[in-house]
Amino acid sequence: MARREAKVAQAAEINCQFETSAARYTDCPEPGGPEVAFVGRSNAGKSSTLNRIARARVARVSKTPGRTQLINFFAVPGGGRLVDLPGYGYARTAKSKRASWGSAIDAYLNGREVLTLAVIVMDMRHPLMPHDEAMIDWCTASGTAALVILNKADKLKQGERAKTLRAVSTALEERATVLPFSAQTGFGSNRVLEVIRTALATEV
Numbered sequence: 001m002a003r004r005e006a007k008v009a010q011a012a013e014i015n016c017q018f019e020t021s022a023a024r025y026t027d028c029p030e031p032g033g034p035e036v037a038f039v040g041r042s043n044a045g046k047s048s049t050l051n052r053i054a055r056a057r058v059a060r061v062s063k064t065p066g067r068t069q070l071i072n073f074f075a076v077p078g079g080g081r082l083v084d085l086p087g088y089g090y091a092r093t094a095k096s097k098r099a100s101w102g103s104a105i106d107a108y109l110n111g112r113e114v115l116t117l118a119v120i121v122m123d124m125r126h127p128l129m130p131h132d133e134a135m136i137d138w139c140t141a142s143g144t145a146a147l148v149i150l151n152k153a154d155k156l157k158q159g160e161r162a163k164t165l166r167a168v169s170t171a172l173e174e175r176a177t178v179l180p181f182s183a184q185t186g187f188g189s190n191r192v193l194e195v196i197r198t199a200l201a202t203e204v
């Protein structure tokens, strides 16, 4: 009985509100509490994942890759921020702009000491692409906790889902927590919320 009560105590979302956007690292707000940053290939579903977690349309979602071009900060009332970063691996943008995205992400990752968790969002149908591997290598080298979200699980059959989850978990070993998820249906939300909540409760 007591166990059941403990289980229902958590809300189904992390309440957050849009705070500000930064085109360059120098425009980022003063570091405050712990930050959880969403990274991943363009179109993998970073913004959709953030919206599912917030249970609100706080971030902009698009069918066209490259939608999120700024670093967007969402404040969590209890302290800390969720940070939606532009996607990587998308080539159809003017070179100069692409270069500045790249350096803004790079500067954010390397400069932001309050970063406590990198949420690496992947399309479950195409996991561990070269940029994703590089991001995991960066997390390992910098000692940053990594959560790999295998998003769009709704696009796979149960058997394929299990197979992909096993393959990615085996490939990464203890370098990241790996969870299947669907921003569209909410599949896997509870475990994702748990990992993010823990990161937001970290002292920085």
Ligand SMILES: Nc1nc2c(ncn2[C@@H]2O[C@H](COP(=O)(O)OP(=O)(O)OP(=O)(O)O)[C@@H](O)[C@H]2O)c(=O)[nH]1
Residues within 6 Å of the ligand: 040, 041, 042, 043, 044, 045, 046, 047, 048, 049, 060, 061, 062, 063, 064, 065, 066, 067, 068, 069, 086, 087, 088, 151, 152, 153, 154, 155, 181, 182, 183, 184, 185
């Ligand atoms: N079927 C399905 N579609 C999804 C899911 N998550 C996101 N999408 C779709 O994938 C597309 C891209 O989603 P976004 O959330 O904008 O992706 P993003 O990673 O933020 O993209 P950029 O900002 O361009 O880097 C949209 O058409 C979403 O509706 C999911 O879990 N299932």
Ligand SMILES: [Mg+2]
Residues within 6 Å of the ligand: 046, 047, 048, 060, 061, 067, 068, 084
């Ligand atoms: Mg986006």
